[in-house]
Each structure stands twice: as C-alpha cells, then as structure tokens.
Amino acid sequence: MKIAVLVKEVPDAAVEKRIDGSGRLDRSGEKNLNPYDTHAIEAAVQLKEGGTIPVEEIVAITAGPAGAERALHKAVSLGADRSVLLSDDAVAGSDVIATGYALAKLLERESPDLVLLGQQSDDGENYTIGAVVGEFLGYPSLTQVVKMDIAGETITAERQAEYGYDTVEIDLPAVISVGDAINEPRYPSLKAIMGAKKKPLEKVTIADAGIEADKVGAAGSRIDCGNFTEPPKKSGGTIIEDEDTSATVEQIVAWLDERKLI
Amino acid sequence: MAGILVYALTNEGAINKNSLGAVSQAAKLAGELGTEAHAVVVGNVDDAAAGSLGEYGAAKVFRAKDAPEGVSTPAVDVLAKLFADNDYDYAIFGGGLLGFEIGAGLAARIGAGITAEVTGVKVEGGKLVAQRPILGDSLISESNYKGKGVLIGRTNAFEATKSGSAASVEDITVELSEQAGKVRLVKRGEQRGADINIEDANVLVAGGRGLGAAEGFQLAEDLAAAFGGGAAVGATRAVVDAGWFPYAGQIGQTGKTVAPKLYVAAGISGAIQHKVGMQGSENIIAINKDANAPIFEFSDLGIVGDVQKVMPALTEAVKAKKGS
Ligand SMILES: Cc1cc2nc3c(=O)[nH]c(=O)nc-3n(C[C@H](O)[C@H](O)[C@H](O)COP(=O)(O)OP(=O)(O)OC[C@H]3O[C@@H](n4cnc5c(N)ncnc54)[C@H](O)[C@@H]3O)c2cc1C
Ligand SMILES: Cc1cc2nc3c(=O)[nH]c(=O)nc-3n(C[C@H](O)[C@H](O)[C@H](O)COP(=O)(O)OP(=O)(O)OC[C@H]3O[C@@H](n4cnc5c(N)ncnc54)[C@H](O)[C@@H]3O)c2cc1C
Numbered sequence: 001m002k003i004a005v006l007v008k009e010v011p012d013a014a015v016e017k018r019i020d021g022s023g024r025l026d027r028s029g030e031k032n033l034n035p036y037d038t039h040a041i042e043a044a045v046q047l048k049e050g051g052t053i054p055v056e057e058i059v060a061i062t063a064g065p066a067g068a069e070r071a072l073h074k075a076v077s078l079g080a081d082r083s084v085l086l087s088d089d090a091v092a093g094s095d096v097i098a099t100g101y102a103l104a105k106l107l108e109r110e111s112p113d114l115v116l117l118g119q120q121s122d123d124g125e126n127y128t129i130g131a132v133v134g135e136f137l138g139y140p141s142l143t144q145v146v147k148m149d150i151a152g153e154t155i156t157a158e159r160q161a162e163y164g165y166d167t168v169e170i171d172l173p174a175v176i177s178v179g180d181a182i183n184e185p186r187y188p189s190l191k192a193i194m195g196a197k198k199k200p201l202e203k204v205t206i207a208d209a210g211i212e213a214d215k216v217g218a219a220g221s222r223i224d225c226g227n228f229t230e231p232p233k234k235s236g237g238t239i240i241e242d243e244d245t246s247a248t249v250e251q252i253v254a255w256l257d258e259r260k261l262i
Numbered sequence: 263m264a265g266i267l268v269y270a271l272t273n274e275g276a277i278n279k280n281s282l283g284a285v286s287q288a289a290k291l292a293g294e295l296g297t298e299a300h301a302v303v304v305g306n307v308d309d310a311a312a313g314s315l316g317e318y319g320a321a322k323v324f325r326a327k328d329a330p331e332g333v334s335t336p337a338v339d340v341l342a343k344l345f346a347d348n349d350y351d352y353a354i355f356g357g358g359l360l361g362f363e364i365g366a367g368l369a370a371r372i373g374a375g376i377t378a379e380v381t382g383v384k385v386e387g388g389k390l391v392a393q394r395p396i397l398g399d400s401l402i403s404e405s406n407y408k409g410k411g412v413l414i415g416r417t418n419a420f421e422a423t424k425s426g427s428a429a430s431v432e433d434i435t436v437e438l439s440e441q442a443g444k445v446r447l448v449k450r451g452e453q454r455g456a457d458i459n460i461e462d463a464n465v466l467v468a469g470g471r472g473l474g475a476a477e478g479f480q481l482a483e484d485l486a487a488a489f490g491g492g493a494a495v496g497a498t499r500a501v502v503d504a505g506w507f508p509y510a511g512q513i514g515q516t517g518k519t520v521a522p523k524l525y526v527a528a529g530i531s532g533a534i535q536h537k538v539g540m541q542g543s544e545n546i547i548a549i550n551k552d553a554n555a556p557i558f559e560f561s562d563l564g565i566v567g568d569v570q571k572v573m574p575a576l577t578e579a580v581k582a583k584k585g586s
Contacts, residue, residue: 017397058547065568097369110342125396126378128414131334131366140335143363146503156448158314160499161359161517162452163273164509168333170460171444181503223411227404231395234560237546241553242567249572249579252547255563259545261465261524262489262583 003044003058004112005080006103006133007037007072010123014190017123022113023226025123034247036118038078038185043148043178044116045079053150059110063091065101069201074157077188077196088206093218095225096124100132102216105209107137114155114163119144130177141167141175148183197252264351265297267344269365270315272331273451275307280356282318283420287383288354289319290425294385300348301325302341303428305331309431314359318422323429326436332447336365336438341368345410345437348530352390352407354383355414359516365414374410379534381419390547398556399534417515417538455508463494466522468513468540469506470498472529472550472569476506481573486578489524496520498536514539529569532557549573 011017012030021024041060048055060075062068072083086106094102095139107115115137127143134141147158153172156235158165159179170176188196206213214220238255242248256262265562266288270281281301287300301320303312305327312323324477329336339490341353341364352367369376371584381402382393392405392413405411423499460466467489479495486493495534497507500515513520515535530536532555540546541560548561549572556565565572 017400019397019401094379096366097373100366100370109281114297120482123397126360126376128366128378131363132370132376134441135338135367135370138439138441141363141367142333142445144359157360159450160503160516162271162278162507165449165452165454166332166447167449169446169448179503181500220374222369222408223377224406224408225403228396229403231399231402235563237560237562238479239553239558239564239566242565242572245567245571245575246568248552248565251574252563252565252576252585253579255547256524256580257583261545262580 001053001055001113003047003055003114003116004043004107004110005037005040005058005060005069005075006115006129007041007060007062008034008063008073009062009122010034010121015108019228023228027065029065031068031070033074033178036116036120036180037075038120039180039182040116040118040178041075041078041080042183042185046149046183049139055150058207059084059112061103061106061110062086063099063106065092072201073196074188076199077192078185081181082200082202084202084204084207084211086204086209090213091216093221095221095223096126096128096132098216098221100129101136102206102209103129103209104133104136105211107133109209112236113172115139117167119177119179130175134175137175139172139173142170144179145176146179148176148182187258217261264349266292266299266352266354267303267341267350268299268354269321269337269341270301270303270354271360272303272307274310276525277303277311277315278356278358279422280358280415280417280420282356282417284354284356285315285320286316286423286425287415287420291385291390294581295388298322301525302326302340302344304329304337305338310430313428316426317424317567319425320429324434325431326434329436329438330447332360332450333445334360334367335442337364338371338435339438339442339513340365340559342371342436342448343434345372350415352411355412357415357417357443357515361414365412370409370413370457374412375405375407376412376414377405378414379416380413380500381416383413384466406462418519453509454502454578455510457496458508458510460496460511460513461495461518461520463492464522465524466520466543467493467526467528468496468498468530469501470530471500473501474529478569479507481569484524485573485580488577488584490584498530526556527561528573530557531555532560
C-alpha cells in the first residue's frame with residue numbers, strides 16, 4: 001500500500017497571525033509544519049509499523065511557497081519516505097476549491113491507496129480540503145477520524161459527530177482527515193532530522209502536474225476574500241495572576257459574591 | 263429559478279437545531295434577494311418533520327428517502343442533482359461535521375466557492391456576501407462569490423425563527439454515484455460513558471486537557487460539589503476523545519450547547535469549537551496557566567495559574583463561604 005500525506009506550512013504557533021497589505025496572510029515570520037498534520041504522518045507511520053497491511057511508501061505532499069521545503073523536511077523527519085512540493089507562482093492565492101484541485105492533480109501522479117490529512121490548518125481553518133480532494137479524485141472521504149482499523153481493502157473508522165461517535169466503513173482508495181486525538185505524534189530523532197534533507201524531495205510546477213493555470217491562483221478561485229474588519233470586542237475581563245493562591249481564591253470568592261453566584 | 267437550497271441534517275428522523283437556523287437564515291436572505299429558500303432532507307424523515315421546515319421559511323422541501331443519511335457522499339449526489347435541476351445559486355448548511363463534508367464535496371462538484379464558519383450573511387448587489395471570523399476570531403473576513411456559493415454556518419450562528427407554515431414535501435429519486443457506495447455508516451451516535459445531564463445546571467465546572475488525566479476531573483467534581491445542588495461537571499472534546507470523561511458531558515460544536523449562570527473553565531484552551539457551545543454563559547471564569555490562552559479573550563474573570571493549585575484552594579474557599 002502507498003500512503004500520501006498532505007501537509008501544509010503555516011505560521012508558527014508563537015507568531016501572531018495577521019493579514020498583510022495585499023489582503024493575504026502575512027507569511028513573513030517563523031513558519032512550521034501545521035501541527036495537526038503531524039498526527040496524519042504519525043497515523044501513516046503507525047499503519048506502516050503495525051504490519052496489518054504492508055505499506056511500501058509514505059509520501060508527503062504540499063502546495064506552497066518555495067520555503068515550504070522546510071515543512072517537508074520535517075514531515076520526512078517524522079516518518080515520510082520522500083516528499084513532493086508544488087511551488088508555482090500561479091498557485092498563490094488559491095481558495096479551497098483551487099487548492100483542492102491542485103492537490104488532487106498532485107495525488108493523481110502518485111495514485112496512493114490512502115490519502116491522509118490533518119483535521120484543520122492552523123491558518124486557514126476551513127476543515128474542508130479533505131472532502132474537496134476526495135471529490136476531485138472520485139475517492140470516498142471522511143474527516144475528523146480518531147480511530148482507524150484496516151482490513152483488506154476497507155478501513156473501519158470512528159469519529160465524533162453531532163450525535164455521538166459514528167463508526168463508518170470506507171473502501172480504499174480513500175481520503176481521510178484525522179482528528180488530533182488519533183495519536184500522540186512522536187518527536188523526530190536527531191538522526192531522522194539530519195537525514196531528512198537527504199531523502200528525495202521532488203519540486204514540481206503546474207505544468208509537471210498537468211494543472212490548468214486558469215483553475216488555480218486568485219484568478220482560478222471561486223471567491224474573493226477581503227474587507228477585513230475587527231469584530232466587536234467583548235469588554236476585557238479581569239485577569240488575576242496567581243502568585244499567592246489564598247489571595248487569589250479570596251478575590252474569586254469576592255467576585256462570585258458580588259454577582260450573587262455563591 | 264435562482265434560489266437558495268438548505269441541507270437539513272437529521273438523526274432518527276428529527277431535524278437538527280442548527281439546520282432549522284440555516285433554513286431561517288436562508289428564508290430571510292431569499293426574501294431580500296426576491297427568491298425562495300428550499301430545503302432537502304435525506305433518508306427516512308416523516309412528512310410532519312420534513313414539512314415542518316416550512317415553518318422556518320422553506321417554500322418547498324425535497325426528500326431523498328433512498329439515500330442514506332449520516333455520511334456525506336450520498337447527500338452530495340442529492341444536492342448536486344437538485345442544483346442541476348433547479349439552478350440554485352447558493353447552498354447553506356447549518357454547520358456540523360456533515361455540513362462541512364457535504365458542503366465541500368458539493369462545492370467541488372458544481373464549481374462553487376466555499377466559506378466555512380460563517381457567522382453572518384448580507385445581500386449586496388443582488389448577491390450573498392458571507393462573513394466569517396478568521397485567525398482565531400481576531401478578524402472578520404468577507405467572501406464574495408464569483409459564481410455559485412456554498413455557505414457553512416458556524417455552530418449556533420443562525421437562530422431558528424418561525425416564519426411560515428408547513429411546506430409540501432416532494433420525494434425525489436437520485437441515482438447515487440459509485441463513490442456513495444464506498445462509504446457506509448455502521449453505527450451512529452454512540453454515547454460513550456455515563457449519561458449525565460449538564461444542560462440544566464446553573465453552575466458548570468468544565469475541565470480540559472489541562473486537568474492532566476482522568477483523575478484530574480476529581481478537582482472539577484469537588485468544586486462542583488462545593489457549589490452544591492444545581493452544579494455539574496462538563497468537558498472538552500479533547501478529554502472525551504481521550505476517554506477521561508463521558509461524551510454526554512461534552513460542551514461545544516459536536517457536543518452540548520450550554521448557558522449556565524456560571525461557567526468555570528479549568529485547563530481549557532478556548533478553541534472555537536468549544537467556545538460556540540458555552541459563550542452564552544452569563545459569567546465565565548477561566549483558570550489556565552498560559553496567559554495567552556484564547557479562553558481569556560472571552561472570560562469575565564481569568565486566573566493565570568495552575569489548576570492543581572487554584573482548584574483545591576477555590577473549592578475550600580467556596581465551601582467556607584457557603585458555610586458562613
Ligand atoms: C485566513 C484565511 C482565510 C481563508 N478563508 C478561505 C475561505 O473562506 N474560503 C476559501 O475557499 N479559501 C479560504 N482561504 C484559503 C485556504 O485556506 C487555502 O486554499 C488553503 O490552502 C486550504 O484551506 P485550509 O488550509 O483552510 O485547509 P483545511 O481544510 O483547514 O486543512 C485540512 C488539511 O488539508 C491539508 N492541506 C491544506 N492546505 C494544504 C496545502 N496547501 N498543501 C498540502 N496540504 C494542505 C493539510 O493536511 C491540512 O491539515 C483562507 C486562507 C486564509 C489564510
Ligand atoms: C469538527 C470539530 C468539532 C469539535 N468539537 C468540539 C466540541 O464539541 N467541544 C470541544 O471542547 N472541542 C471540540 N473540538 C476540538 C477543539 O478544537 C479543541 O481541540 C478542544 O476544545 C481542546 O480541548 P482542551 O481545551 O481540553 O485542550 P487543549 O487545547 O490542549 O488545552 C489545554 C489547556 O490547558 C492548559 N493547561 C495545561 N496544564 C495546565 C495546568 N496545570 N493548569 C492550568 N492550565 C493548564 C493549557 O495551557 C491549555 O490552554 C472540535 C474540533 C473540530 C475540528
């Protein structure tokens with residue numbers, strides 16, 4: 001079996017995310033592999049190690065700026081065997097549909113049996129790439145999966161939806177986005193970090209992947225996002241730094257008392 | 263007729279409250295656009311339940327009885343067929359996991375633009391403009407659709423309001439795609455853990471991953487007990503998924519929506535999916551050791567501290583106060 005893992009480079013969690021002058025996310029600061037995607041890589045590695053089904057290869061794939069190479073190195077250090085980077089100016093500014101289309105084209109070149117993704121990106125937070133990619137590939141898809149059991153050509157997956165936990169069977173090839181409760185991603189070893197840069201990283205352009213230029217980028221997107229405004233601020237609450245706990249709880253009790261909550 | 267189609271999520275034949283909100287919102291927008299809002303249900307939903315969508319403003323309700331409810335692809339097939347036959351401009355979903363999946367699949371299939379986590383919609387120049395919070399709710403962004411549009415509402419963003427009377431229900435038959443057979447619901451809505459009631463509590467002490475372990479929930483139980491009758495304990499998805507707390511006590515997007523007089527969030531980061539289920543609480547206290555945790559942005563009283571220290575002391579102080 002071949003597993004493709006879709007990964008994204010996002011601003012590091014410590015960076016305050018903001019919109020730049022051109023109305024796009026400011027990506028100039030520190031960047032990192034989307035933390036949710038480490039769960040997808042770990043899930044792939046566990047399938048490989050689990051041995052229920054032979055996994056020949058794990059390929060990490062991203063569409064992003066040239067610098068996204070670093071996110072791929074990290075993905076490889078976490079267990080991917082090689083990686084593919086679609087970096088082409090024509091793709092910049094793609095919406096969910098255009099991004100999903102481009103990723104599906106990259107996946108078609110690989111024909112994986114299983115495509116894994118994170119539950120959400122830390123920057124766009126659209127939760128929808130998995131379903132879009134599945135639709136373009138003609139593969140069934142599921143999101144927010146927290147448990148996967150594989151038997152032959154079928155995965156039995158569990159996830160939480162609005163009425164409780166659902167169990168769903170899905171036939172391969174399939175697209176599955178995993179929830180962050182599915183596993184505890186391991187830390188890469190120093191050796192894996194050092195070795196990551198030596199593993200194959202293929203850089204492709206839209207022409208290489210057969211992506212039609214007019215279906216990607218801002219021009220190929222179906223929406224224009226803009227007119228950013230600040231939401232009405234909730235008047236800031238009182239903050240107490242707990243230094244002396246007995247004084248802290250005294251203040252909390254007084255606060256509760258004032259509001260007749262006790 | 264260019265109109266708006268709403269997918270109404272159902273479970274055992276009952277319509278989801280967020281779907282009723284989506285129908286109400288669509289009806290209001292359709293009025294402004296001078297068109298109609300229609301709704302569609304999938305699976306075994308009786309005439310009364312399906313028709314009741316009319317009370318929330320749906321001019322017409324479609325029902326695809328033979329398509330299975332609970333997984334996305336069959337519903338994508340149904341909605342795509344309705345789009346092909348009726349020339350709708352927009353599809354609106356009340357959110358929910360299936361709403362995201364069906365909305366995304368539909369948008370990809372029909373070439374529509376997509377906006378998730380929509381909290382507001384306005385009409386401009388005869389078109390819908392969707393508003394959604396971005397970057398940890400620090401900004402609101404507006405989506406302008408170049409053509410057709412899919413709008414997926416944030417949980418509890420659209421209020422269900424009655425505006426009409428029961429609608430006629432039209433049964434439709436849709437030939438399902440090959441993909442639809444490749445994903446099959448085995449079990450739906452399994453309740454994991456004890457059946458506890460948190461919706462009627464006037465004080466809720468909710469615990470998150472910051473409680474450290476299942477045993478950490480004792481801190482929350484003790485504080486709730488100190489508040490006495492009417493207090494209960496709730497939790498985040500992270501700890502329910504981890505098996506630390508029953509699903510029935512989960513608050514948020516795929517759990518319960520609560521609005522107690524007092525909400526104490528202990529070791530909870532304040533993710534959006536949690537916030538949507540508790541932001542209506544009258545008073546919110548958060549205890550978190552990370553001063554930058556998002557929960558502090560919507561708390562009335564924030565304690566930057568360790569739950570292991572603050573909670574036991576607070577429990578004692580509340581007991582002492584109640585005893586005095
Ligand atoms: C603040 C902001 C708001 C946006 N709002 C919208 C909007 O309303 N509508 C819209 O159509 N677009 C929007 N976009 C654009 C959209 O985020 C991008 O198209 C993005 O590449 C895909 O969406 P996501 O990252 O939100 O995906 P999600 O669906 O949240 O990501 C799920 C998973 O998909 C995979 N993935 C996502 N992107 C890539 C990638 N480039 N390469 C490889 N794997 C990937 C990862 O595994 C990730 O964990 C927005 C972008 C930003 C920064
Ligand atoms: C489709 C979807 C649906 C979802 N539905 C829900 C839902 O219904 N409900 C829900 O809650 N979530 C839901 N989530 C998950 C949500 O996004 C978050 O992952 C989750 O709420 C995080 O839970 P948490 O706050 O317990 O954990 P974390 O985000 O890990 O936060 C733990 C917090 O504890 C603090 N902490 C750690 N140790 C201590 C200590 N000793 N003292 C004090 N503070 C400490 C940390 O600083 C941190 O802020 C959903 C997500 C998705 C994508």
